[in-house]
Amino acid sequence: MSQTKVRRRITIAAAAAATALAAGGILFAGQSTAFAAESSPVGYASLNGGTTGGSSSTVVTVTSASALKSALSSSTSQTVRVSGLITISGMYNVASNKTVIGVGSGSGITGGGLNLSGVRNIIIRNLVFRNAADDSINVQTNTTNVWIDHNDLSNGYDGLIDIKRGSDFITVSWNRLHNHDKSMLLGHDDGNSSQDLGHLRVTYVHNWFEGTNQRHPRVRFANPVHVLNNYYSNIGSYGVASTMNAGVFVERNYFENVANPTVTQTGDSDPGNLKVLNNYRVNSGTEQVRNGASVAAIPYSYTPEANNTVKATVTAGAGTGKI
Template structure:
């Protein structure tokens, strides 16, 4: 896996937030983490595929074969590969782009019932369905430093009882429905107690809605993301979900958070120290019903999030 970049920081002051010990960081900080922060670090952690078994692919056929192989390995994607439909990704894989412009166009990745997968530094364009679809109880997934745009449906959708996932440092743009968490109001039996996801340091750049749109999960952690020029809303919590929206930077966002959308029942949102520029007031509901975040983490000071995320999110930054 890529080595950790140097972290630029100042001394941190300890504070207590969200039920866990955290340290507030006042100065801009960004680094390509060598391991995930948040939920993907729990439940045994997320290490991805073997770093000693490496295959580099340049064609659709080679990519499809490598992704579906039962071998624990690192799959290096070189160039922008045109695919059709959804390619299945097996357990114990690290899928990583070479340089800043490698990835896929025309299709997407499907992670179904798998464990321990890392997807990093990839461009996703023009998917015929979802760009990345995580479903059927997949666990320990880390989606990091990708650039996603112009998909047909969701850019990163997580559903059907999937759990222990971190979505970090991605840039999403030129798209409507960005990130769904929980696909249906009728799926409580599979989703309750699951769908625990950390969203941190992502850049939602002119996208319209679902950043994320949450059902059932509690708690979901939305930390230090940058929302710029959002069309409909930022974060939505429905179906009694619990979402902690902490120290994000909202710029030109009329509705930073909403507690109901579509036909779904309302959900719960707790907010803490979000920074707003030309943006509306967050909606909150029954904040005491949002559970405590179960891991330690270091939040960044809210007013520095924009510069840090613009510098660090997307491809070519690891």
């Protein structure tokens, strides 16, 4: 290839990247542009071999609880398309190598939730979660490489997206969480350091927390956790909590009507470490920080969105029907 053609390709790629950033995108290593509907995960779920989900050539569409339960637990690498709002009871186990995706903007699960335990390589996208009797999405027991993206979650009994028990390499992106108390737990118990230290690495990016109360996320032990370019609106108790010597980097988020954007202690847990950078605050309180030098460096390359554009980007792109 001639040098002229190489230069032209570089110039075109740079222009596309600049356009994406101006529109509210994030550039991560290996991506030329990024939009509200990424075709693959950014952040931690892109590491450790990546997160590809189930086979796109083996596809099953489910419309009933029994069919959903069977498809999720199958040992086959496959894509499970959920059509309609399916009522289930309890937690349905999801086996490794699955993509679970809603059809349209109103498909999903009500009455129960999804349990990911000791599995790997799972994508959960474009699903509505309502009225779970326990957690809406529970990621536990050394589960790795999970991408939870573009879902709409509310009115669960316990957590909406809980990640615990040594799980790792997870990205939570473009989700809308609303009408709920305890949104997202990262690390379930103060006494679980032996399993959790060195794990629980999660990227939270471009999520919309709308009128929720606490745990956005609430972190134990993990270091570093990356909370980037999320929009917090009308939060009750607090935004982000770092406890049990965790290390959390809260970067370029948009806090609106949030009295306590970040806290370094909650409940009976020991305090954690928390570093902030260029968050945008509207009618919101002061951020708590603690020993920011103890927050480890983020291990992937990225270019964040400007903090003052996050609200518009997230409200336009988060939730179902956007992929």
